[in-house]
Amino acid sequence: MSDAPETSSTSADPHAAQRARRDTLAAEADELARRSARLSGLRGLLFLVALGSLGYGFFRSLPTLGWVLVALGWVVFIAVVAVHGALVTRESEVQTRLGIVDRSLARLAGKLPDALPHGPAAEPRHPYAVDLDVFGSASIFRLLDETRTTPGTTTLARWLGERASPAEIAARQEAVRELAGMPAFREDLATIGASAGTRGRPTEPLVTWAEAEPVLRGGFARTLVRAAFVLVPLTVGLFALSQGLGSALPPLLRRAYLVPFVLQVVVLFLISAKIQPVLAQAASKEAPFGRYRDLFARIEAEPLRAPRLVELRAALLGGDDGASACRELATFERVLGFVELRHSGLVHMLANVFLLWDVFCIAALERFRLRAGRHVRGWFKSLGEIEALASLGALAYEHPTFTFPVVEEGPPCFVAERLGHPLIPTRSRRENDLSIDGPGRGMLVTGSNMSGKSTWLRSMGLAAVLAQAGAPVCAKKLRMTPLSVRTSMRISDSLEQGVSHFYAELEKLKSVVDAADRDEPVFFLLDEVLHGTNSRERHIGARAVVVHLLDKGAIGAVTSHDLALADLEEQTGGRVVNVHFEEHVEEGKMTFDYVLRSGVVSTTNALRLMRLVGINVALPEA
Incomplete structure (x- = not known):
């Protein structure tokens, strides 16, 4: 420890x-x-x-x-x-x-640590994972990830990819608060997990094996096993007797051990087809069997107080209907030590013929499956959740200025004070307030190039994702309701699939609109809607999409260079609020303060940027 x-x-x-x-x-x-x-x-x-x-x-x-x-x-x-x-x-x-x-x-x-191996990749069609950098080389998952087992990695990834209920979020938050103050326990989990080398190794083979029906359940198979328990001692006893007394025994008795021995060979022949697949899977060099015992032991030994942590630890301790995960796996490892003899060639063959080695091994493994098999999936689920909670606890510990949001049922809302982007270092991060309080409300974010519009949308989206995973968020305060985050920001065409950039954007927008049409509590984040088409159709299409989403009760934000959309505030009766970022020119240099201001931006900088980067063409004065 x-x-x-x-x-x-x-x-x-x-x-x-x-x-x-x-x-x-x-x-x-x-x-x-x-x-x-x-x-x-x-x-x-x-x-x-x-x-x-x-x-x-x-x-x-x-x-x-x-x-x-x-x-x-x-x-x-x-x-x-x-x-x-x-x-x-x-x-x-x-x-x-x-x-x-x-x-x-x-x-x-303020730096991202090296990515741990076997990390998850974003599903290209996920509602927000690609646009918000949830997974990948510079992602929120990389910031959070301190899991060292496959269950932990997949649980953390799943939590970041789907929203939890307010009750589940509250339970996770309480557990995360406790684990935030337990750096030694979190360090132990990571150390033991790293030493076990289980990350990237699937646990499903063990779970499937443990939950499978016993191969010795049939009457004939059980009879063969019972016969083995009689024949082997009988053969060994008669052989020892013949060697000890030698010529003092009648010739027939001196060879009596051959009778049970032949019956042993018959038993082995009849039962081998049933037991060999089970033994092969248990003794597989790729299976993670036995690697988790120390992790389970460390969790079982830790007194935990948060109700969710107590519940997860209790699942490992077993309660009245089973032994603890640690003790059961210790027994399992001892049996596997005997099963491993099957990798020893001639030695295994001799042991199997003379001692029915595999029969006794399968009998021990079957006892484990009958006693503990139904608990194995729950063990790994508990381990995965504790590791995921520990990763969120590390975030809370290392970022004491982050807050645990209030997530509660009610009309859609997202109200934040001093909201920032969690992947930007504290020294250079800029934080802003926003209030989208009530269904069918949103903001139109205008601003010049590089002013921070897209980063602001990602700040909003990541706050919602972290909040609904049970994590603290990069804000002083956040109050929100359960929201279905939907984005259209980073668009990629595909020559292989024959999808153009514009058509790819249309597919993303359709997924956002479809979610709203299904009456999901949509939190939309749209960056430069329909920027792949002409300005006239862009105005019409973008306006129609935003109004439709608001009419369906969705809330969110849209960015645009197109100042013609600014009249949405008036058109929607104030349901859309105009806000903007702007740049400043000081001594011929362009600077950005990333402060969110009310109203529509009054400056542009595209032509100025063309001159700054040295595009040597004739440009009119902006």
Whole structure:
């Protein structure tokens, strides 16, 4: 376990705490490296001395005391090897912990840590994941992800891809608050998970195997297993008797062991077809069997208080109807140790023929499946949720200025104070207020190029996504209702599928409109609607889309360079509010303050930008 102190709240300086933790680990790593180097030299010296003593003993006569000293030398050598092995294991663990703390320090410095392997990719047709950078190289998932198992990774990705109910969000928030103040527990989970190497390895094979019907359920198969439990002891006993008494026994009795032995071979022949697939799957080198025991043990050992965490931990402890996940998997690992003999070729064949090895292994595995099989899926579900909650807890711990939003049922609304983009470092992030309070309301965001319109839409969208995953959001306050986030921002054409840029945008807009037509509580974020067509049809089409969405009770925001849409505020009776970003020119240089202001933008900068980048053509004065 980690010896890092837990914090009582997220108000303590996380950067100072993590820096102190890193210094402690670095000092321990240096000390372990020095001790390892000394023990490595001592081990080599002891080996040479022990080997030399053994050789001397073979070529020179040694008294009994001399051989005792030689044996003692080898014992000391083996003990040093064991101690050195434990030291190397601890050294590896400390390096893993250093990497975990370094990832936290990177986030605290406003940087994205290196992406962990086997991360999810965004589904191209997802309602918002591509547009909002939920997954990918510079994504919110990369910022959050501290999961080290496949269940944890898939759970976190699923939470970011779908909205939860207000009750579920509240339960997650309470759990995240508790885990935010438990950096040592979170560090332990990540360390044990990284050491187990389970990320990217599917758990479904184990779950499917555990939930499958027993192969020995039929009467004939069970009879064969019972026969094995009688025949093997009988064969071994009769063989030992024949060898012990030898000629004292009548010739017929000296060969009596052959009768049960032949019956053993018959049993093996009859049952092999049933049991071999089960054993092969259990002993598969690709299966993650046995890798999760230490993770389950660490969770079971931690006293947790939040109701959701208590519920998840209870699922691992088993309660009255089953043993804990840790103890069951410990038993499972012991059985697998025997099953692994099947990879030993001739040894396995002899053990199987003479001792019915596979029959006894399958009987033990079947007992595990009958006793614990129905719980395995729940174990992995609990592990996945705890890991996902721990990742959200790390976000809360490292960003104490983020807030837990209020998400409650009611008419659609999204009201925020000092809302910002969570992927922009604090020192350069700009925060703004907004209020979309009531169904059928929205804002039209105008502004010049590079002024921050698209980033503002993504700030709004990511706040809604994080809020409905149970995470804190980059804002001072946020109040919202359950919303179906729908976006049309980043449009990609496809030569392979024969889809033009404009048609791809139409498909995205259709998905937004269709969601509103299904009476979903749509939160639309539309960037430069229909910018792939002529200005006349763009005006008509964009206006029609926005008005239709508002009439369906949707709420959201639209950005546009097209100032002709500014009269939507008047046309809709104030349901659309005009806001804008603007640029400033100081000493011939263009600057942006990214402050959201009321009204319609009064300046443009496209021609000025053309001159600044050096496009050498004749341009009129803007």
